[in-house]
Amino acid sequence: MRTIPPALSAALASDTLTLAVLTTLTRADGKIVRMAGHDRDIMIDGVTWHAAASADPGHVERPGGLAAASSGLTGALTSDAVSDADLKAGRWLGARVELAVTDWTAPDAILPVWTGTIASTIQRDGAFELELEGLEAGLDAMIGRRFMRQCDARLGDSRCGVSLQDPRYRGEATLLASHSDRSFTVTAPAGLLVERLERGSVCFSNGPLSGLRYRLASAAVTANGLTLALATPLPLPVEAGAALVLEIACDGALATCRDVFANAINHRGCPHMPGPSASFAGPQTDVSGGRP
Secondary structure (H helix, E strand, O other), X not given: OOOOOHHHHHHHHOOOOOEEEEEEEEOOOOOEEEEEOOOOOEEXXXXXXXXXXXXXXXXXXXXXXXXXXXXXXXXXXXXXXXXXXXXHHOOOOOOEEEEEEEEOOOOOOOEEEEEEEEEEEEEEOOEEEEXXXXXXXXXXXXXXXXXXXXXXXXXXXXXXXXXXXXXXXXXXXXXXXXXXXXXXXXXXXXXXXXXXXXXXXXXXXXXXXXXXXXXXXXXXXXXXXEEEEEOOOOOOOXXXXXXXXXXXXXXXXXXXXXXXXXXXXXXXXXXXXXXXXXXXXXXXXXXXXXXX
């Protein structure tokens, strides 16, 4: 049973509305933004929620059982707390959202109301809309390993053991020209296995997309360099001269692990697992009719 501080109990029972909603956003990289649904800043225990970056939480839909609750958050920004570029780049996706209320006339206590994460972001005319989902959504995440023929380790992680410092697997490049939000030409890193870039990744080292990684759909060597196509469009334009890092892909097959990476000993799949046809196979008729 939830315990409500006495001061807030009095405010809830009062005929005069003195409650303010406090919203705290915590990004994966540690950046924290605190917003107060009030016309001035609210400070509690030395922590300030700023009225300059206001937000309007929507109603919370809480289904029965373990289904994830959902909500919405909208607001108009009058500060640099959440920049347009960061919203478009998707830096706030997955950020933790904490909603609470306090009595703004005597902000000594906080009553937590809801906690979740940002599932998607939409921006319209200087305002932002965030689709939120409850912590119960984490129950849908896969826990443990998958029983499959392909390796379920990530290329370069501790279970894989391959060093991505090898120039055959990862290389630095410079953007030469951008053709669309999905295609651009870069310099070709020396020694990189270009034929393995399909389903690989590109990570920008500077600019508005710095630190963000995108999946590659294809890569082709041309007279001007290396032309890349992305699986999804870039949220922001990139200019010539941008630095980026290319990383090849691994399809998880034992043959790839053995022949490309010389790492068969660390293959984390079950390549000899019987397929579905073996499960339904039965006795076969002797076509010779029993005769030798």
